[in-house]
Amino acid sequence: MFTISGNLQGYFRWVQKCNGGLKAKERYHPWSVGQSTIGYLQPWLFQKLKGEFPNVFKVLTKPEALDGLALNDQLSTCEDRSAALEAVAARLRDDGVLSGWRNELYPVLTAFNSEPLALVERAAAVQLGIKAYGVHVNGYVETEKGIELWVAMRSKSKPTWPGRLDHIVAGGQPHGLSPQANVVKECGEEASIPQELARNARPVGAVSYEEEQEMGLKRDVLFCYDLKLPPDFVPEPQDGEVESFQRLPIEEVANIIATTDKFKDNCNLVIIDFLIRHGFLKPEQEGYLQLLAGLRWGPCT
Template identity: 55%
Template sequence: MSTAAAAAEAGQQHATAEAAAAAVPPAAVAAAAAPPFDFAACIPRFLHWVDFCNSGAAAAAADEFLLLTVGGSAVGFLKPSFAERLLQFPDVFRRDGGGLALHPSLATQQQRTAAVAGVLEVLRGEGLIEGWRNELYPAVRAFHDEPAFLIERAAAPHFGIKAYGVHINGYVTLPDGSKELWVARRSRSKPTWPGKLDHIAAGGQPHGLGCMENVVKECEEEASIPTELAARATAVGAVSYTSLQPAGLKRDVLYCFDLELPADFAPRPQDGEVEEFMRMPAWRVAEIMTTSDEYKENCNLVIIDFFFRHGYLTPDMPGYLELLRGLKSGDMS
């Protein structure tokens, strides 16, 4: 590439980032200079997001759902009405104490996967399972267990299986040491959370793919981040929650990654899932989370974790330990 062409491309990247920031509605415009900002005052609202994402915890604890077991090991939670529908497939499901179990004749993972897939095709045809993704999730008690069976992602909350994902905080460190986060606005045509603010990249953790492989894949697909740059992402922990949805229990563990990006790099939408990217000071992101519901709800937890780890939230702030504990409210196995 010629020097002139390189300069032109760099200028266009900078212009893209500036244009994206200018396109943000007033509720999400970052001021040029950071005003004094009280992160301690954000904690009550941050606790609200923890409670919101854990709307299913009480229902699970109160035995409002039926256990789904395989070989005596619990892998899911079923709404009673959904369990009754599954019992209409007696070659696949049967009663087991107060819950349901896969039929013992389904002795292998492959047999169970095929049998459950056949049931799901019927339920999909009835309109009971919506948002089909053609992506398989493992039904497991814990992340490193061998899956009891594999199941279509769209059916995960119906079966109350644990689902895992990777969420990436893309950020830039300024010369003064302050940090700015790259924020994505989800496409308004997406069937889930259209137009909401999101991380630079994130995705469910499918079967057969390593977490770091998934990080690199999602960064490239959603934000056009080159492999060599995405591979710098660092695993920094996880958050978990149990959410109550119309389909059932959404039991999620989100693996958190930090990706420090060069100041002159600007992500670009690629796969149609993101409408635009904006770079915002950390304080402005916290302000949006505190004063609006612009963010996809579970993203708030991952960003709160970022604030803890980068020193924006400190032990002298009231509610610090309660908030820290709340980020891991779900089953972390």
């Protein structure tokens, strides 16, 4: 069996890259609903929301920490809070702060499976620094020569991560859909994987991270799935988000991760988790436990 030799620094840099937000958060202004801090704002956005939405947010002054915002207590239901945040998101869109509008609602949660405090347009998630969830599917084939992974090349016209490598199927976790149902839906939409195949996707854990991006903090938990595909199955781009699919030997995928920036940042973590679970990395390698721990540096809640 193929195994990866040498130290694991080439992999660990993705743990560091995807968790720059853990340190950067010191420079962000928290915002909350009731007693729960649910997001973090860059200083300019804190000033903008404070100045332009005095009826939505009140200012929380804190000794020895950056000031925060809290949703006005009069917004006492999920519906009220969602309506207020929709107006905020629409303004951010109109002012050119958001790079798009997904028409997809993310729940604002204190923990997965908790009751949503509000629903908010997905395109504003990073700017508002809220916790978000996703599903990533490792679509693989067992051949005589070993495991091969199906990899997508993202469309060069996508607003986010154009031209980067991606999982065969991955997607944000919207409100009102179970992760398993989301996997089946995305399998059909992104790669034309029929339902009867997609239902074989097996949940195998999660990775969590807090990445600093240009527009804010991406604070994610990604549920990981393994989907063993028949050797003769070929995925087909369906919704224009993917330019092409290719099937790569796992050692080639590992080498791409360790030595290049070709994969979309968060895919690296999910594939490193795959490499560990399938025995391609070994405890004997320097940095194994640090790499393993790094897959859930961000709060796994």
